[in-house]
Amino acid sequence: MQHLLSWGFFRYVGQRLIMAVLTLWALATLTFVFMRAVPGDPLTRTKEIPATVRANLEEKYGLNKPIFDQYLIQMQRMFIQGDFGESFRTVDRSVNRMIAENFPASAAIGIFALIVGTTVGLGLGIVAALYRNSLIDRLAMLLCVIGIAIPSALIAYVVQYFLAVFPLTHLHVNPHVWFRPVGWGQFRDVILPGFTLSLGIITLMTRYMRSQMVDVSFAEFVRTARAKGASTARIVALHQLRNAMLPVVSLLGPIFVGAISGSLLIENIFGVPGLGAAYFNSISNNDYNVLMGLTVFYGGFFIIINLITDVLYGLIDPRIRFG
Amino acid sequence: MGQHHQTPGSALWGPIADDMFLPLKRQAAAAENISRPALTYFQDAFMRLKKNGLAMTSLAVIMFVTLAGAVGPVFFPKSEGGVAYENQQNSHDINQGPTRGESLLIVDDFAAVPVDLVDPNYDLAAPLRAPGDLLPPQNFRIDGAATVDGVHLVWDTMSGASGYAVYRLLVTPSDRIKLSDLADGTIERGLNIAELTDPAQHAVFDGMGLDPSESYLYSVVAFVDDLSTGQRSYGARAAVLETKLINTIKLSDAQTIYPKAAVGETMRGRAHLFGTDGLGRDVLARMVKGTRVDMLLALLVPTLCIFIGLIFGAFSGLMGGKIDNVCMRLVEVIDNFPDLLVFIILQVAIGKGVLSLVVALTAFSWAGFARIVRGEVLRMRELEFVQASRLLGAPIKRLISHHIGPNLLGLIIIAWSARIPGVIASEAFLSMLGLGLEQPTPSWGNVVFDAARRLQVNPIQFFLPASVLGITLLCFYLLGDSMRDAFDPKLRGRT
Numbered sequence: 152m153q154h155l156l157s158w159g160f161f162r163y164v165g166q167r168l169i170m171a172v173l174t175l176w177a178l179a180t181l182t183f184v185f186m187r188a189v190p191g192d193p194l195t196r197t198k199e200i201p202a203t204v205r206a207n208l209e210e211k212y213g214l215n216k217p218i219f220d221q222y223l224i225q226m227q228r229m230f231i232q233g234d235f236g237e238s239f240r241t242v243d244r245s246v247n248r249m250i251a252e253n254f255p256a257s258a259a260i261g262i263f264a265l266i267v268g269t270t271v272g273l274g275l276g277i278v279a280a281l282y283r284n285s286l287i288d289r290l291a292m293l294l295c296v297i298g299i300a301i302p303s304a305l306i307a308y309v310v311q312y313f314l315a316v317f318p319l320t321h322l323h324v325n326p327h328v329w330f331r332p333v334g335w336g337q338f339r340d341v342i343l344p345g346f347t348l349s350l351g352i353i354t355l356m357t358r359y360m361r362s363q364m365v366d367v368s369f370a371e372f373v374r375t376a377r378a379k380g381a382s383t384a385r386i387v388a389l390h391q392l393r394n395a396m397l398p399v400v401s402l403l404g405p406i407f408v409g410a411i412s413g414s415l416l417i418e419n420i421f422g423v424p425g426l427g428a429a430y431f432n433s434i435s436n437n438d439y440n441v442l443m444g445l446t447v448f449y450g451g452f453f454i455i456i457n458l459i460t461d462v463l464y465g466l467i468d469p470r471i472r473f474g
Numbered sequence: 475m476g477q478h479h480q481t482p483g484s485a486l487w488g489p490i491a492d493d494m495f496l497p498l499k500r501q502a503a504a505a506e507n508i509s510r511p512a513l514t515y516f517q518d519a520f521m522r523l524k525k526n527g528l529a530m531t532s533l534a535v536i537m538f539v540t541l542a543g544a545v546g547p548v549f550f551p552k553s554e555g556g557v558a559y560e561n562q563q564n565s566h567d568i569n570q571g572p573t574r575g576e577s578l579l580i581v582d583d584f585a586a587v588p589v590d591l592v593d594p595n596y597d598l599a600a601p602l603r604a605p606g607d608l609l610p611p612q613n614f615r616i617d618g619a620a621t622v623d624g625v626h627l628v629w630d631t632m633s634g635a636s637g638y639a640v641y642r643l644l645v646t647p648s649d650r651i652k653l654s655d656l657a658d659g660t661i662e663r664g665l666n667i668a669e670l671t672d673p674a675q676h677a678v679f680d681g682m683g684l685d686p687s688e689s690y691l692y693s694v695v696a697f698v699d700d701l702s703t704g705q706r707s708y709g710a711r712a713a714v715l716e717t718k719l720i721n722t723i724k725l726s727d728a729q730t731i732y733p734k735a736a737v738g739e740t741m742r743g744r745a746h747l748f749g750t751d752g753l754g755r756d757v758l759a760r761m762v763k764g765t766r767v768d769m770l771l772a773l774l775v776p777t778l779c780i781f782i783g784l785i786f787g788a789f790s791g792l793m794g795g796k797i798d799n800v801c802m803r804l805v806e807v808i809d810n811f812p813d814l815l816v817f818i819i820l821q822v823a824i825g826k827g828v829l830s831l832v833v834a835l836t837a838f839s840w841a842g843f844a845r846i847v848r849g850e851v852l853r854m855r856e857l858e859f860v861q862a863s864r865l866l867g868a869p870i871k872r873l874i875s876h877h878i879g880p881n882l883l884g885l886i887i888i889a890w891s892a893r894i895p896g897v898i899a900s901e902a903f904l905s906m907l908g909l910g911l912e913q914p915t916p917s918w919g920n921v922v923f924d925a926a927r928r929l930q931v932n933p934i935q936f937f938l939p940a941s942v943l944g945i946t947l948l949c950f951y952l953l954g955d956s957m958r959d960a961f962d963p964k965l966r967g968r969t
Contacts, residue, residue, distance in 0.1 A: 177807050182815070189819050300951035301944050302899040304906055308926050308936065316930050332930070415814075416906060431907065434814050442815070 164462070171454040172230075178450045179229065179443065183222055186439055193239030193437045212239060225443065235444030240436050246444035249429055256335065257418065257425030261411035263345030264352060268410070271349070272356025273399070279357065280364030281387065291357055298354030304416040307347045311420060314343060333422035344421040348414060352406055359402060363395035370394070397468050404460030408453045515884070522960040529956030532949035539946050543765025550759055551744070554730060560763040561914040564754035567746070569932045575745040578723040582737050608635060608696045608709030610657070616717065617677065624681040627692055629713060635696035637671040639708065640678050643691040656693055657714045663693045671699070689718035748938045751921075752928060760916035761939050767828060767917040768898050771835065772950070776893035778836045780886055783843025788878075790844065791851030792870065802848070808841040817909050826912040835900055843889055850885055854878050884961035891954035895947045902943065918943050 235246035433441035643664030790801035905919025
């Protein structure tokens with residue numbers, strides 16, 4: 152702990168935070184430019200709006216101002232006031248509220264996937280490494296190959312059919328207890344999308360953990376421990392595991408963000424009212440504020456989680472010094 | 475060894491003389507000779523690849539799929555009215571399961587469809603169960619021809635009845651129903667289509683229409699009305715008729731397949747090995763035609779990504795310092811940029827099509843390559859042989875072409891093959907969001923996710939093309955993995 156509370160550490164975190172803000176600003180600017188490059192604007196509907204109504208709406212949302220002024224206003228509002236603005240499509244619905252309402256659904260399946268994925272993935276990776284080239288190792292590797300090669304949307308449909316639709320229509324399970332193919336509001340609705348999402352995490356974790364465990368098993372300190380007569384269980388638990396886990400921790404950040412930001416398709420397929428659908432709609436509707444808000448929200452989330460992971464990494468591995 | 479001494483007479487096994495052993499002349503130069511032919515890096519890698527059974531199987535599958543996509547459409551039935559076979563819709567063949575082609579009776583274009591009486595005379599002679607019970611109506615049959623619009627049912631009038639009730643039960647091929655159960659009324663007789671109160675009326679028209687893929691069980695039962703109580707008592711047993719429309723094909727349709735077709739002949743219908751989709755299009759044909767788009771993307775996109783990533787990454791790595799820093803920040807932003815936004819912008823700008831897919835899939839996915847290349851260039855720049863060459867005064871051009879370039883080649887091939895399954899998956903992803911190719915142009919993503927919408931109703935229509943997509947992706951991945959092992963043996967067994 153001592154090494155953390157140094158000037159070097161604070162300077163490091165400070166630098167990272169400044170970089171984070173700069174990266175976010177670049178992301179927001181690029182999004183702004185691209186957003187405005189798309190033909191049409193949020194007021195473009197299938198039916199033409201009367202000119203006076205259009206003028207009023209443009210006045211209300213500030214779309215009649217010069218584009219650079221709009222840019223400045225949006226940046227100032229987002230980065231200084233922390234207000235992402237209002238949706239152009241849905242009346243009186245602020246982006247902040249949208250995030251507050253829809254983010255929990257995405258987060259629920261994300262956290263479920265993270266817990267299941269990390270536990271199963273680490274366990275499978277350790278077992279596969281300990282029993283290298285055994286049947287269980289081969290099965291684990293097969294699972295990994297499938298998990299990487301097959302798109303999650305395809306897996307989602309297979310899961311949906313064989314774990315929800317088929318049992319309900321052919322095996323006559325109790326529909327009040329069994330998983331619903333599509334639905335949201337109860338704990339059981341989290342399981343199928345969460346499980347689908349976790350497959351990717353399991354794959355990544357298993358492969359990484361296995362290779363780390365195998366690498367560590369050839370390390371000199373493990374040989375030394377074996378030479379001095381430590382039991383296998385002791386070697387695995389105290390020497391191998393601790394050292395193999397270290398690099399895996401650095402994976403947790405991106406995995407966490409990936410799981411939380413969810414998959415648009417998985418949410419779509421299982422009817423989860425998460426941010427994925429809102430994001431997609433905002434793009435196809437040219438809903439500037441929602442699109443910008445969600446991009447910056449996720450970007451910021453990503454950067455902060457990465458920072459936390461790096462700091463955590465230093466906490467676990469005393470060899471790392473900041474500054 | 476011992477047996478050698480038992481044959482002392484032979485010249486070969488005779489006593490060992492000193493002159494049998496002569497020292498060879500020492501040839502210092504020969505020791506340096508390499509007796510095996512020299513292998514280039516690629517020969518060596520391919521030799522390793524060829525030994526890998528899994529990789530070769532995957533390669534065979536990929537070759538087969540590619541070949542099917544390239545050559546398959548040649549064997550399609552010819553296009554009709556400018557519509558290619560894979561886009562031909564057929565309203566009579568919607569959402570059908572896999573079939574190798576049914577036997578079809580050729581009928582006149584406007585003729586009624588004949589009915590196949592599966593069991594025209596169910597045994598009605600069984601004794602009555604209770605005295606006073608009504609017999610089932612006799613001679614229950616179909617009058618004239620049935621059509622997809624309906625069927626005329628007739629039976630003999632019978633004395634003692636004050637009317638007849640007619641029922642219709644739809645049975646799918648998987649239903650197991652005993653006709654005797656239906657006659658006895660132990661199972662539901664189905665929909666009551668008529669309740670005739672005039673005993674002289676002994677015919678009814680079922681106008682609800684028949685579906686050629688189902689069969690129908692009609693039952694008719696007599697009843698007596700007790701006028702004093704107003705009570706209606708039905709006969710216990712019914713006459714049952716099982717009907718099924720015979721699979722037919724209109725003469726004009728038949729002639730598009732066999733020009734010599736004539737009314738009354740039977741012919742084999744078109745095979746739909748993967749079934750048909752919601753518009754009656756052949757799913758296999760769509761998959762085969764879609765292969766072209768996917769394989770084009772699979773080859774083109776990774777190549778373009780490599781090209782851009784290589785230039786950008788090498789530039790960034792070789793320049794180093796501030797330029798490198800700026801380049802890497804740019805890569806970071808591009809990596810985090812919402813892909814969907816780019817896709818939509820490009821679709822609006824270039825229009826839907828293969829070109830916009832290529833550009834969209836390339837535009838923001840070269841960043842990963844750039845990062846890999848940069849890392850490798852940075853690492854290699856410091857290696858001794860590169861440093862030595864630099865020390866000897868080699869210009870940067872020579873460093874790239876002779877030292878860094880060739881060593882990047884393996885990495886490039888690995889990254890290239892690893893990107894392919896991702897491209898095919900992205901195409902499927904975009905199709906699912908409606909951002910892929912415009913219907914009716916088939917692509918794998920289009921076909922698979924079009925079927926996914928009807929997953930609950932018609933799972934087989936999804937699972938067959940989905941397996942093709944899944945297996946091909948798996949093979950590409952396994953081949954890529956094996957290529958990595960072959961081109962970079964140091965990495966084997968890791969990750």
